[in-house]
Amino acid sequence: MNRFAALLDRLAYEPRRLGKLALLEAYFRETPDPDRGWALAAMTGALTFKNAKAGLIRNLAAERTDPVLFGLSYDFVGDLAETVALMWPADETRANAQLTITDVVDGLSTTPKEELSARVADWLDRLDENGRWALLKLITGALRIGVSARLARTALARLGGKETDEIEDVWHTDAPPYAHLFAWLESRGEAPSVATTVRFYPPMLSHPIEPEEFVPLNPAEFVAEWKWDGIRVQAAAGKDADGKRVARLYSRTGEDLSGAFPDLVRGFDFDAVLDGELLIKRGGGVQDFNTLQQRLNRKSVNAKMMAEFPAFIRVYDLLALGDDDLRALPFIERRAKLESFVNAHPLAPIDLSSTIKFDTWDELSAARADPSHGGAGIDAEAVEGVMIKRRDAPYLAGRPKGYWFKWKRDPMVIDAVLMYAQRGSGKRSSFYSDYTFGVWTEAGELTPVGKAYFGFTDEELIELDRFVRNNTTNRFGPVREVTHTKTKGLVLEVAFEGLQRSTRHKSGVAMRFPRISRIRWDKRPSDADTLEALEKFLARTSTAKV
């Protein structure tokens, strides 16, 4: 555990990507199986323990520490594992006992539920502060060391002298602790075999683009589609190595979502891998993200849920067909194959993402401003902008420059008054970084209309935090009430993507995706907007219930 803890500790403080890669590569090279495999699983989010969860840590902390002091400490540190590691009343005489990550993973997986708490407490007593932190991080699963699954796989590629995409290609063929994968990387074993279909391809991502950046681009070299506000998925189906039919639905990160969408996967009657957007269709029209969210929030799927929230995939790319990997083809050729594919599979739960007709960037701009008249019709509610793709773009993993662009719709903007602030967690721990803001009612009072916790720079965060500390009028645990009279207080310009009627909010409206777009130090609270002004935005967005 000491070795793994030291790795996590050094990774957490190493800002440079190359520095992180060097640390990871050295660890994989020097650490024996299966320790390194379990560490890899921990860093790629592949480990979960049925009985060891954050709740267990909370209960242990409650047994060993004062609840008020624990609460205040947790609020300050903003990270459960670190809080407990720092305040655990350790028995220093037992510290630094030999304990490997394999011991810990085995123990967490096999210890009966009723004995687990005592087992973890015993480990915590035997580890030093850094070891306690690593152990607790392993249990909570959120390592927060600035290592993405892709970076870990890049380090593996360096270990074995391969390309990162080669690792991505075989990633789903092995499972923790990845003995075969390491054997292959160290030239001690066979390369894993992968079917062309029923596999996950790392997705191609786009870059945001601003209007002035269009100037040098020739519209004739691009195709535009609507950017749909759903979740990015990959539908993969075909025969596996044993000739058995398999169908899978993957998330953007390669997580298998098949269990949550059996109604969709059942209909995958093809041998192909498709890239698209998972959406909900009701009454002939695509629903907005709020509706989809209601299905995503449910842990279990039942017939009622499936009937009420019928899912389908609006497909926009074809990555593999039969035994052919199509990713090297130019976009327009893949698009042509995709169109015939959709026509040939009328029963599959998919439809084609249509293109937007335009000859100039101004025409595209007009379509983006008014999707319902620009071709999206009844589905306009689910449009969050347009996607612009180069006709000759191959399908490349990651976020390659110059091929795909996303041009989101302009946000809606209001001026609101800061009312309450709460401390953040993680990177923002101990800063007052979650802001509740309000607008004026007819009665001349402020009513809270939303909460935002991003949109500002690190420098602005420091200023906001200082404003909160120096203008606190009331404290409720981690929440501070901040001065908000007509003449004294802070005006925040808030941008958001949509507004809905809501019975759950006192103001009667709920914002989608609110964030602080500017701090208006120059304005007085009385200059902020009214609820009436905010409600005008209802007309611009959907009528769906929240």
Place this chain on the structure above:
Amino acid sequence: MQPAQILHPRPEGLYCPMADLYVDPTRPVARALITHGHSDHARAGHGSVLATPETLAIMAVRYGPGFAGSTQALKYGETLDIGGVKFSLHSAGHVLGSAQAAAECGGTRVVVSGDYKRQADPTCPPFEVVPCDVFITEATFALPVFTHPSGEHEVRKLLASAAMFPERAHIVGAYALGKAQRVMAELRRCGWHEPIFVHGALLELTKLYQDHGVDLGEVRHVETAPKSFYAGAIVLCPPGALQTPWVRRFPDPVTSVASGWMRIRARARQQGVELPLAISDHADWNDLQRTIKDTGAGEIWITHGEADALAHWCELQGLKAKALHLVGYGDEEEPAGAAA
């Protein structure tokens, strides 16, 4: 006599009506008693200032000789009667010249701790326990997650890193008053005999420490030189300078910050620190408790910091406790400044 008749909080700071005097006022007042030279406690523009000779010297360096209408020096242990209240100053162990202020009247003694620590510090005299009825304490690090390792332990981490990366320069962000000189003195104690390089912002206060007899060895101003000149060097600067182009003159710098906040990983990462050193000039959780017990005070008032936690602990011990939530202190200890 009721303690509140001797001292009570006002928006400007703690006020003694009989002496018409404020302790560490955050805005200009007629008469101020200043516990120590950090800029959130010692501000310019008061009518008269009462402080230790060292603190007066520090204020003169920071604000110029005309920082107050008049000044009066009071050495540790001396007593001065103002309006029937006996004032005395006692070492707080925080930085050079830092003092606790004791105010006594009618058999009741109130002690204002100012900022203080109990850990050994080669650059200033140790904290003196002053028995009292009411102890008015700071609470900057009043959470059980804060147990500060020794200064030596942390400086040895810095030396180990310097030995591991001899081709890189180690740049340590340390607050200009107190922390920087303490890091230098600890480096000398741990056997670092090379010159210590400093940013210009640390020069004057470092010289003031040396003039007061604190041995810091050879301290040199960072000057224009080829990058390779600073390979293996240890350089001190204000924490704010770490984010400026100034650091680009050093070879592949390892950025470090010496601050009690560095105990919290997220704090260190928020500042992009690669080598956090948990060196603090404030009492940690255990030392706050020990000090409160040592004073024998039955009532504890808390000026600033994590007041709720300390008040809760006091109540568990059967002590009366009150959070004053004074505004304006601790600015220098906030993440941006990272002085604590």
